[in-house]
Amino acid sequence: MFQRLKTKFAKAPEDASQEVLDADNIPQHIAIIMDGNGRWAKNRGLPRIAGHHSGMKTVKRITMEADRLGVKFLTLYAFSTENWKRPKAEVEFLMKLPQEFLSIELSELIEKNVQVRMMGHKEDLPPHTLAAVEEAIRQTAGNTGLVLNFALNYGSRKEMMEAVRRIGQDVREGKLSPDDLNESHFEQYLLSSDMPDPDLLIRTSGELRLSNFMLWQLAYSELWFTNVYWPEFSEAHFNEAIREYQRRARRYGGL
Known part of the structure; x- marks a missing residue:
């Protein structure tokens, strides 16, 4: 069953590629789990880092296409809280990619009116990684086009646990009554509080799981x-x- 499902999604009917997109029904927020860089490289006899570097070029292409189509928010799962378990050399390379990507592409992102954001836990990031991202955020803060949101050192369970801790603290301090808490209120404590939930999630490489990514936000x-x-x-x-x-x-x- 799962193999049939993957095959169906992986390859569209030949005539489907000729269908014109409905400009009035473009997903407002698209989230992508960018998977398969290492396997792509391995299949070509290349080191895993070559796959990550090539994947960086795909980020540029898809960002520009999302902007062209009128997508409002594009969230890319760039590095998870679990990815620290990977070999040290690979992690160090991955932590250099935001700096390299933004040094090359920031001027065009500014020209295209793209606003860069980051959703994740800053405290564990190397200073050079965080500095590059925060500079891009600063330089694009006034842009009003596509929001390019990097989920960097992000984990949904950690996000929700931290939200619960902050809610508990606000209750203790008398800023919040438990009786007033609802879904909409809870969402204000999440890292995505300033964005709508994703309309569409894309995952590449054939894996059929969410991998601790936006578990609350992807409910529908x-x-x-x-x-x-x-x-x-x-x-x-x-x-x-x-x-x-x-x-x-x-x-x-509903029905």
């Missing part, structure tokens, strides 16, 4: 999986994910 998101590794993920794949989204009826538990 449409999910789209592909076997394509992230370095090979193209604008055409991105468009097909949106086409599939537009074919679906979102009921939110």
Whole structure:
């Protein structure tokens, strides 16, 4: 069953690529789990870091395509709280990528009116990584176009646990009554409090799981999986994910 599901999502019918996207039904917020860099490199006899470097180029392509289509928010799962378990050399390389990417692409992001944000836990990031991201955030703060949100050192369970701790502290200090707490109030304590929930989640590389990514926010998101590794993920794949989204009826538990 799962293999059939993956195959269906990975390869669209030949005529589907000719379908024109409904400009009035573009997902407002798209989140992507960018997976498969290491396997892409291994299949080519290259070191894993070559896959990560190639994946950085895909970030540029998909960001520009999202902007062209009118997507308002694009959240990219760049580094999870679990990724620290990887080999030290690979982690160090991954921590250099934001600095390299932004040094090359920031001027064009500014030109395209893209606003850079970060969603994650800053305290564990190396100073050079955090400085590069915060500088990009500062320089693009006034931009009003696509929001490019990097989930960097992000973990959804940690996010929710910290939200619960902050709620508990506010209750102890008398700033909040437990009787007043509802879903909308809880969301204000999340790292994504200034964004709408994702309409569409894309995951590359054939894996069919969320991997501790935006577990609260993805409750009613449409999910789209592909076997394509992230370095090979193209604008055409991105468009097909949106086409599939537009074919679906979102009921939110209703009829």
